[in-house]
Amino acid sequence: MADLPAPEAEPLAERLRSRGLRLTTQRKQVLAAVAALPHATPEAIGARLREEAGPGGAAPDTSTVYRNLELLERLGLVWHTHLGKGAPVYHAFEHPHLHVVCQSCGEIDSADPHLLDTAAERLAADLGFRLDIGHVALSGTCRACRENEDAP
Amino acid sequence: MADLPAPEAEPLAERLRSRGLRLTTQRKQVLAAVAALPHATPEAIGARLREEAGPGGAAPDTSTVYRNLELLERLGLVWHTHLGKGAPVYHAFEHPHLHVVCQSCGEIDSADPHLLDTAAERLAADLGFRLDIGHVALSGTCRACRENEDAP
DNA sequence: CTCGTTGCAAAGGATTTGCACAAGT
């Protein structure tokens, strides 16, 4: 239940150990939850773990979830993006993808990261800025909401 | 002091009136502050107004600042973007610009909106998504911080 | 006068932090 789908378990143990940190049940659980949920907020991660634990079982405390998300991000195993108001979403180290968010309905979509290749090159050339695609969120209006638009 | 640089004053009065809303001192003040500050958070706007008011004078209450920022945005006079954790920044309707934020030092830079033209076209073609450039924030690492990087 | 608005204070939601106890190595 707290075990990870193998490909993720190793990097975690390894990276923790190399820094003198410890492999705890909670850390495995949090990483597993991020990997399992598509666009997980800290709250959603906590909820899922509580649900998995069931009535009797114990799930990591909210503060532990936050602390470990931060740690996992430092370890390079998860990433977060701010998609709107107070909602950072985390995703595990899969193939990088770009987040596209609809301002009207909140719908989150993914897009091809290469969309920003030329922009990234120009930012590097013009400002010396390294664009981090994993953290980028593009806002706008999705097709469905565009069609529902009434008075502007 | 609460007066606006003309080009902004008219649209405000006009748009309020056409909706049966009222032109108040606070609304003029909030809009003026957003126009004057480069990347204003609600808190920064409140602080500036309090400062302008001085010890004796009265500045709009925080809740009024929030309410009016929301209203001004509905009226199309200001825009906001989320650049990171809990800090939405507002800017007045100038020429649109793209926000670029450094994850390390928090430095905010502006870039040419045309950087995203090709990306916007492809999003429209592929997903029917209309990209809203004013709300976009690009994250990454600025030149100074890249040079300071040590152990990864 | 008649509502839209404001100020104040209190409620809320989302993180974060301090600390004693529990748990990895």
Place this chain on the structure above:
DNA sequence: ACTTGTGCAAATCCTTTGCAACGAG
């Protein structure tokens, strides 16, 4: 055993809301 981590509760931060008094049209 020696430290790092965790749970719990309290503290913060940012924002929103209820309501009576205020002010623009």
